[in-house]
Amino acid sequence: MAKQIQPEFLYRRYLSGDCTPEELAALFRYFGTADETALRGLIETELQASEETTASVAEEQKLAVLKELIDARIRPDAGRYYHLWQRIAVAASVLFILSAGGYFLLHKPTVPVQVAVLKPEDLSPMNKGVILTMGGGKRLVLNNNHKGTIQTADGAKASQSDEALTYEQTASAEPVAHTLTNNTANKYSLTLADGTEVFLDAASSITYPVAFTGKQRKVSVTGQVYLKVKHNTAMPFYVAVADEIIEDIGTEFNINAYPDESALKTTLVEGAVKVSRKQQAILLQPGEEVVATNSAMDRKPADLEKTLAWLQGKQIFNKEPLENIMNRIARIYDVQLVWVDPETKKMKFGGSFDRTKKLSTVLNFLRKVGPDVDFAVEGKTVKIFKKKHK
Numbered sequence: 001m002a003k004q005i006q007p008e009f010l011y012r013r014y015l016s017g018d019c020t021p022e023e024l025a026a027l028f029r030y031f032g033t034a035d036e037t038a039l040r041g042l043i044e045t046e047l048q049a050s051e052e053t054t055a056s057v058a059e060e061q062k063l064a065v066l067k068e069l070i071d072a073r074i075r076p077d078a079g080r081y082y083h084l085w086q087r088i089a090v091a092a093s094v095l096f097i098l099s100a101g102g103y104f105l106l107h108k109p110t111v112p113v114q115v116a117v118l119k120p121e122d123l124s125p126m127n128k129g130v131i132l133t134m135g136g137g138k139r140l141v142l143n144n145n146h147k148g149t150i151q152t153a154d155g156a157k158a159s160q161s162d163e164a165l166t167y168e169q170t171a172s173a174e175p176v177a178h179t180l181t182n183n184t185a186n187k188y189s190l191t192l193a194d195g196t197e198v199f200l201d202a203a204s205s206i207t208y209p210v211a212f213t214g215k216q217r218k219v220s221v222t223g224q225v226y227l228k229v230k231h232n233t234a235m236p237f238y239v240a241v242a243d244e245i246i247e248d249i250g251t252e253f254n255i256n257a258y259p260d261e262s263a264l265k266t267t268l269v270e271g272a273v274k275v276s277r278k279q280q281a282i283l284l285q286p287g288e289e290v291v292a293t294n295s296a297m298d299r300k301p302a303d304l305e306k307t308l309a310w311l312q313g314k315q316i317f318n319k320e321p322l323e324n325i326m327n328r329i330a331r332i333y334d335v336q337l338v339w340v341d342p343e344t345k346k347m348k349f350g351g352s353f354d355r356t357k358k359l360s361t362v363l364n365f366l367r368k369v370g371p372d373v374d375f376a377v378e379g380k381t382v383k384i385f386k387k388k389h390k
Contacts, residue, residue: 011043120377121360125185126202126334132165135176156210164189167210175211182223185332185355187311192219195230196237201310203258203331224256226311231271241266244292247274253284254307260327264292267302309352316352322373325349325366326384333359335377340385344373 013019014027027039130142135154142150142160150158150165154176157168163186170193182188182200190198193211200206204223212235220240229237229248237248241257242264251271257264266275267289274283275290275297282290282299289302306316315332317325323345330337332355339345351369353362363375363382374387 014043015040119360120379121358121363121375123333123335123359123377123380125332125355126183127185128183128334130163130165130184130188131181133179133181135178152210154210158210163187164191166191167193169193170211175209175213177207177209179205179207181205186313192230194232194235194237197228199226199311201225221255221257223258224254224310226252226254226308228252229271244275244277247276249273256307258327258331262293262324265307266290266292267304267307269304269308310355313355314352315355318350319348320350321345322347322349322366322370322384326382329359329362330382333362334380335359336381338381338383340383344384344386347373 010019010023010027013023019027027043132140132142132150134140134152134156140150142165147160150160152158155170156176156178157170159166165180165188180188180190180200182202182204185202188200190200190206192198192208194217196217198206198219201224204221204225206219206221206225208219209217214235216236216238217232218238218240222241227239227248229251231237231248231250237251239246239248239255241255244264244266246253246255246266249272251273252269253271253273254267254269255265256267266273266284268284268286270286272283272285274281275292276282277292277297280297282297284290284299287302287304289300289307291298291300303318306318309316315325315328326337329335347370349366349370351365353365359377359382363377367374367387372387374385376383376385
């Protein structure tokens, strides 16, 4: 009995230049072409797709035809040779008709898909998700998969809907603390167990007890947050930020405590707050703010429209150094800054931009209002330099 040889054997004989004229003719008939360049391409494609199949019947018939071709090569009987090739031709013709549809379905040219290539500046605002860190350090990414009640191992009762997380007060002798971190460019809303509402800006966090007990309520924050405190005279509300303590006296206020800002600002919108640091304390009235640097803590009139613009998805600046503006842009779009020409840091700008737009829109706006500055974006890095005028 002749040894069975796989179809790939004959393909490779052709590609190596070892096919006989008869084998070559059979391959031309089998693939339905008389063009040797086309034949080579078809064979190479067939080898690449050897692990894929069309209909099983067609595959079996193809194998039978190739086996006959191979048998003809290894049994060159002159008396039967002519009749054998007639049988092969008929079988190959039938096989070609049966398998043509499947072959061309498998190997049909694909229509090129038009894929939009993003320009380097077309970065969208940051969207790394909102992270809830629970007791024991367990972390949960809050997204649409967690709408409704959130099950926590530490017994807290919370529920999520859209861009908001709400806690319920539970009886607990020693309530655990959770930390909520907003790694998106949109504000995220949190309602504490006592009903206090908190809004977190990009790259901001708050650490809080899941339930309030005892004689006071205390939370700590980083970044920028807006609080609408549920007033309770019997249980005052304190916010720890950096080295300051802010005490609520029936209040709505904003805290901007980003480490790359020039000062820590506490701005009062409604009610009253007392801001304390070391031996100094300032009691604010609505429309005032405390501006604290390393060396001083001062009371000043507040620009509420500018301070609270982030809650409306806007960024407003009035004769501010470019360094401050670019630091905010870096947080919103999660990019690194490289100051090619450091003197551009002190250039001052005024205006506003929509924080939901692409980075290119913001940079083009700055190019227009600041004709001496330009930008180059490489991946997640923004280079800032002086524009070279012609």
